[in-house]
Amino acid sequence: MSHSVKRDFPVWNIRRLLEPGPIVLVSSAWKRETNIMTMGWHTVMEFQPSLVGCIISNANYSFEMIRKSRACVINVPTADMAATVVRIGNSSGRDIDKFAEFELTAVRAQRVQAPLISECYANLECRLADASWIRKYNFFVFEVVKAHVATSPDVPTTIHYRGDGEFLIAGKTTRRYRRLFRPALLDS
Numbered sequence: 740m741s742h743s744v745k746r747d748f749p750v751w752n753i754r755r756l757l758e759p760g761p762i763v764l765v766s767s768a769w770k771r772e773t774n775i776m777t778m779g780w781h782t783v784m785e786f787q788p789s790l791v792g793c794i795i796s797n798a799n800y801s802f803e804m805i806r807k808s809r810a811c812v813i814n815v816p817t818a819d820m821a822a823t824v825v826r827i828g829n830s831s832g833r834d835i836d837k838f839a840e841f842e843l844t845a846v847r848a849q850r851v852q853a854p855l856i857s858e859c860y861a862n863l864e865c866r867l868a869d870a871s872w873i874r875k876y877n878f879f880v881f882e883v884v885k886a887h888v889a890t891s892p893d894v895p896t897t898i899h900y901r902g903d904g905e906f907l908i909a910g911k912t913t914r915r916y917r918r919l920f921r922p923a924l925l926d927s
């Protein structure tokens with residue numbers, strides 16, 4: 740397939756091309772409060788240690804909870820939770836208790852204070868590994884110190900945000916090109 744016919748595209752909106760990761764729910768705890776925010780801007784940074792970078796706006800209530808507690812849980816929801824994912828992103832823990840409001844089940848984590856969201860497909864317990872870009876970019880570098888993943892299905896139906904209210908729902912997977920990979924790359 741050729742893509743030679745192109746149009747000029749506004750650089751501020753290239754997010755629509757580069758946001759492939761699943762939308763996640765970030766749960767946090769500080770003092771006696773818990774909270775949840777929706778997050779699309781995250782990136783894997785390293786396998787060992789397992790590092791994930793995230794943009795958490797300093798306008799969010801979660802920002803100080805996560806900065807002070809130096810921890811969070813990254814929860815991976817599936818398409819059946821899409822409406823809740825949007826509602827969580829449209830509200831603030833300043834005003835409501837999101838676990839109660841959205842009838843989500845908080846489960847005690849093993850390595851951090853922040854609770855796991857039981858309804859999600861996967862829960863990644865994270866500790867803040869590098870705070871040096873928080874002030875400049877609201878960029879948190881976390882180390883995943885414990886991961887809980889549902890035993891089925893093998894490939895979850897994750898939702899991916901393309902901006903402008905549009906989600907891409909995970910679909911087909913293929914191993915057709917696996918033989919083209921260098922063996923060393925398959926280990927990672």
Ligand SMILES: Cc1cc2nc3c(=O)[nH]c(=O)nc-3n(C[C@H](O)[C@H](O)[C@H](O)COP(=O)(O)O)c2cc1C
Pocket residue numbers: 762774775776777778779780781794795796797798799800801802824825827828829830831832833900
């Ligand atoms: C689809 C979607 C993706 C979002 N991605 C991010 C993100 O990557 N970083 C961020 O700071 N806020 C993001 N938000 C906004 C927060 O989820 C939102 O501000 C949330 O209400 C903050 O909650 P809090 O004040 O309780 O922390 C996103 C919202 C939606 C709906």
